[in-house]
Amino acid sequence: MAGACAWLYSGYRRDLRAARERISTGSRVVETPGGPIEYAVAGDGPTILVVHGAGGGFDQGLDASAPLVESGFRVVAMSRFGYLRTPLPADASPAAQADAHARLLDALDIHRAAVFGFSAGAPSAMQFALRHPARVTALVLLVPAAYPAHIEQRLEGAAPAQTPAAAKWLLDKALTSDFLFWAAPRVAPRVMSQVLLGTPAAALQNASTDEQLRLRDVRDHLLPISRRRLGLLNDGAITPFLPRYELERMAVPTLIISVADDLYGTYEGARYSAEHIPGARFVSIASGGHLWVGHHKEVTAEIIGFLKLAATAEPG
Numbered sequence: 271m272a273g274a275c276a277w278l279y280s281g282y283r284r285d286l287r288a289a290r291e292r293i294s295t296g297s298r299v300v301e302t303p304g305g306p307i308e309y310a311v312a313g314d315g316p317t318i319l320v321v322h323g324a325g326g327g328f329d330q331g332l333d334a335s336a337p338l339v340e341s342g343f344r345v346v347a348m349s350r351f352g353y354l355r356t357p358l359p360a361d362a363s364p365a366a367q368a369d370a371h372a373r374l375l376d377a378l379d380i381h382r383a384a385v386f387g388f389s390a391g392a393p394s395a396m397q398f399a400l401r402h403p404a405r406v407t408a409l410v411l412l413v414p415a416a417y418p419a420h421i422e423q424r425l426e427g428a429a430p431a432q433t434p435a436a437a438k439w440l441l442d443k444a445l446t447s448d449f450l451f452w453a454a455p456r457v458a459p460r461v462m463s464q465v466l467l468g469t470p471a472a473a474l475q476n477a478s479t480d481e482q483l484r485l486r487d488v489r490d491h492l493l494p495i496s497r498r499r500l501g502l503l504n505d506g507a508i509t510p511f512l513p514r515y516e517l518e519r520m521a522v523p524t525l526i527i528s529v530a531d532d533l534y535g536t537y538e539g540a541r542y543s544a545e546h547i548p549g550a551r552f553v554s555i556a557s558g559g560h561l562w563v564g565h566h567k568e569v570t571a572e573i574i575g576f577l578k579l580a581a582t583a584e585p586g
Contacts, residue, residue, distance in 0.1 A: 469559025
């Protein structure tokens with residue numbers, strides 16, 4: 271048993287060292303009037319501001335937008351409040367995050383950009399489109415945390431979607447320790463993979479080899495979780511209680527994609543948003559969970575096609 275524990279801990283130290291090395295390169299911190307913001311830039315072409323989801327940072331943004339870089343776009347990926355080297359201010363609301371996005375673009379001398387927000391990054395992406403509409407050329411929301419469709423349930427006093435018990439344990443316990451967070455998926459892989467990835471077990475088990483590698487990278491790139499804990503807790507406090515935004519006032523080309531069996535429950539809010547944002551296109555996927563397993567090529571093609579069309583319609 272001692273040998274097994276030593277082997278396990280050695281694996282943890284190796285993976286944690288690799289994770290720390292990965293987040294220590296490739297990004298910069300810029301000082302803005304609202305405080306420091308970490309960011310990274312990749313690619314050349316029309317600019318896309320990438321707004322990462324829960325558990326992310328600039329690295330998650332770069333991972334998610336790699337196909338966009340390969341397709342001829344310039345990606346600006348930041349670390350939102352509380353993630354990696356971007357501190358958590360007293361006001362870390364989606365509106366405050368949106369204003370921080372604008373300050374980042376100011377610092378980089380970028381006047382207009384498309385905005386790609388996914389999961390818990392969607393609220394601030396939507397707020398950016400509302401608060402700074404002249405700066406947005408197009409908006410993409412992928413499996414977005416958004417106001418729920420069934421307003422009548424709210425009016426009847428129904429509680430908003432709650433974090434699953436296993437996820438609560440993860441937040442309360444494993445987020446305090448990189449080792450616990452690393453060990454949990456290895457001790458209870460099926461349960462923890464569903465919690466971490468928001469995807470039904472069947473989709474995870476039936477995923478292709480390429481998809482398995484993508485899912486593994488998503489999970490492993492959450493390390494070091496200790497450097498993302500404040501951002502995760504902030505997202506956890508915000509996303510279950512999102513108010514309804516003035517969707518009818520969002521006057522930018524918009525693409526929204528969600529998956530019906532997303533265990534994080536983004537589907538109804540995504541559909542509701544698409545129904546109320548003028549001219550929005552909604553892409554509905556039947557299965558694949560929060561990481562659209564089995565539909566990665568389809569989702570990527572939809573986003574790239576939409577953004578290329580928006581870029582060609584942009585003046586100049």
